[in-house]
Amino acid sequence: MSAIHRARQEGKTMYVAFVDITNAFPSVNKDALWVKLHSWGVGGPLLDLLRMLYDFSPGLFNVFFADFHVPSHVDDIVLFGRAISQLEHADDLALFSTSLKGLQTKVDAFLQWCSCNFLLPNARKSECMIFGPVPYVKQYKYVGITFQLTHHYIFAKHYKLKASAARGIAGAALQTQSMTGSLPPFEGCQLYMARVDPHLTAGCDVVLDIDPTLLALLEDVQHAYIRRILGLNPHSVIAILFTETGLSPLCYHRVVLALQYLSYLISLPSRHLARCALDDSVILHKSACNTALQEFINTSSRTILLHNHLSRGADGALEQRVLAFRGYLCVVVPQHRTALTHLLLSDHTLASEQLRRASCYVPVVSEHLRICHLCLLDVEDPVHALLTCSGGVSQLVSLWASFLKDLFECLPSACTIAIGNDATDFLRLLTKRRQVLPLLAKFAWEVMVIFDALPMVIPRQTE
Numbered sequence: 287m288s289a290i291h292r293a294r295q296e297g298k299t300m301y302v303a304f305v306d307i308t309n310a311f312p313s314v315n316k317d318a319l320w321v322k323l324h325s326w327g328v329g330g331p332l333l334d335l336l337r338m339l340y341d342f343s344p345g346l347f348n349v350f351f352a353d354f355h356v357p358s359h360v361d362d363i364v365l366f367g368r369a370i371s372q373l374e375h376a377d378d379l380a381l382f383s384t385s386l387k388g389l390q391t392k393v394d395a396f397l398q399w400c401s402c403n404f405l406l407p408n409a410r411k412s413e414c415m416i417f418g419p420v421p422y423v424k425q426y427k428y429v430g431i432t433f434q435l436t437h438h439y440i441f442a443k444h445y446k447l448k449a450s451a452a453r454g455i456a457g458a459a460l461q462t463q464s465m466t467g468s469l470p471p472f473e474g475c476q477l478y479m480a481r482v483d484p485h486l487t488a489g490c491d492v493v494l495d496i497d498p499t500l501l502a503l504l505e506d507v508q509h510a511y512i513r514r515i516l517g518l519n520p521h522s523v524i525a526i527l528f529t530e531t532g533l534s535p536l537c538y539h540r541v542v543l544a545l546q547y548l549s550y551l552i553s554l555p556s557r558h559l560a561r562c563a564l565d566d567s568v569i570l571h572k573s574a575c576n577t578a579l580q581e582f583i584n585t586s587s588r589t590i591l592l593h594n595h596l597s598r599g600a601d602g603a604l605e606q607r608v609l610a611f612r613g614y615l616c617v618v619v620p621q622h623r624t625a626l627t628h629l630l631l632s633d634h635t636l637a638s639e640q641l642r643r644a645s646c647y648v649p650v651v652s653e654h655l656r657i658c659h660l661c662l663l664d665v666e667d668p669v670h671a672l673l674t675c676s677g678g679v680s681q682l683v684s685l686w687a688s689f690l691k692d693l694f695e696c697l698p699s700a701c702t703i704a705i706g707n708d709a710t711d712f713l714r715l716l717t718k719r720r721q722v723l724p725l726l727a728k729f730a731w732e733v734m735v736i737f738d739a740l741p742m743v744i745p746r747q748t749e
């Protein structure tokens with residue numbers, strides 16, 4: 287800890303390697319230990335006694351380690367005047383330095399010592415930690431494209447640098463007029479394509495235009511240049527800059543070049559690295575889309591019956607399928623299918639949905655006040671209407687009894703499912719059973735007819 291604190295105090299980063307030795311105690315060559323002790327002057331009866339009494343122990347391991355010396359390095363931590371770069375406790379070893387190079391010299395020395403002492407470091411159990419700020423560069427230019435860490439779009443700096451370079455070149459091209467006289471528009475366009483356009487389109491095949499403000503930096507240079515060679519003021523119509531010169535608007539020009547590169551990538555064989563990168567990007571974006579959709583579904587109270595989107599796969603097991611044609615959409619009777627669809631997709635006439643938004647006649651009502659107009663006991667939502675409403679209407683009770691009877695006949699395991707889950711999960715699971723769906727849809731339609739027959743309760747007090 288002292289070393290870490292010292293490094294932090296000095297604003298340095300501390301690199302620590304925790305090194306593990308394979309099968310440490312049993313691996314120690316005992317003969318090598320006795321030879322070491324003898325060379326340090328331990329001999330005679332004392333050495334014999336040690337050999338008889340001791341099996342290998344952490345204490346003797348410390349003795350075994352005694353001739354391990356780590357060379358000092360300029361990046362070592364200095365504690366109260368003493369450079370320190372390793373900790374040893376029996377076979378637990380930590381090496382550290384304030385630079386990667388310094389740490390590497392320690393690790394090299396340790397490996398050298400191991401090889402001379404019949405020990406093998408365990409790479410799988412050895413780990414490194416970094417304490418303090420991780421040194422990194424905030425931007426780097428690679429193959430003419432600048433990557434930037436401090437902007438939400440990593441190529442933001444590339445746009446700025448290229449706009450600046452293009453502006454400089456455009457200015458220089460126009461400056462020639464001071465020596466050659468007025469630059470005719472035709473030659474001006476040729477100079478643009480030869481000198482300015484390469485900067486404005488540099489890397490556009492991989493640096494895609496996702497940020498209009500960054501693209502505008504480049505477009506401004508193009509517009510200003512063409513206006514100068516045509517002798518137009520900065521407020522002239524933009525479209526005529528292209529219709530009268532034959533040059534392409536930069537945003538289209540860049541997209542066309544990017545599409546041409548895409549068509550080249552698609553033409554590559556599937557094992558080509560660039561093609562692999564493209565295919566992987568497609569998969570990645572598809573899964574990102576699915577994740578975003580499912581996250582929305584899972585966090586919305588309006589889609590509570592669709593949470594997790596479990597569907598039965600070919601083997602009958604439940605699996606999460608974000609994009610799939612759902613079984614309830616195959617119910618044959620149109621009114622039944624529509625009633626169930628409305629309930630599942632939260633587009634129904636129950637209070638939970640109808641009082642959610644204001645209309646000419648109905649104000650917005652807080653969620654907990656959207657009370658069932660039949661029983662006045664709970665929030666009126668699809669789960670309540672279908673499964674938990676105690677009614678007050680005899681038709682609902684007889685409907686419920688008849689539905690349960692048919693359900694248990696159709697799906698004998700429904701009773702087990704009902705016991706193990708709450709009402710919402712039970713309803714959710716029923717929608718996954720294809721054989722139950724016509725029954726459930728019919729029941730949903732019949733229930734909604736009863737609910738729709740009586741006027742909704744609109745509370746006076748709103749919050």
Ligand SMILES: [Zn+2]
Pocket residue numbers: 658659660661662663664670674675676677
């Ligand atoms: Zn109710």
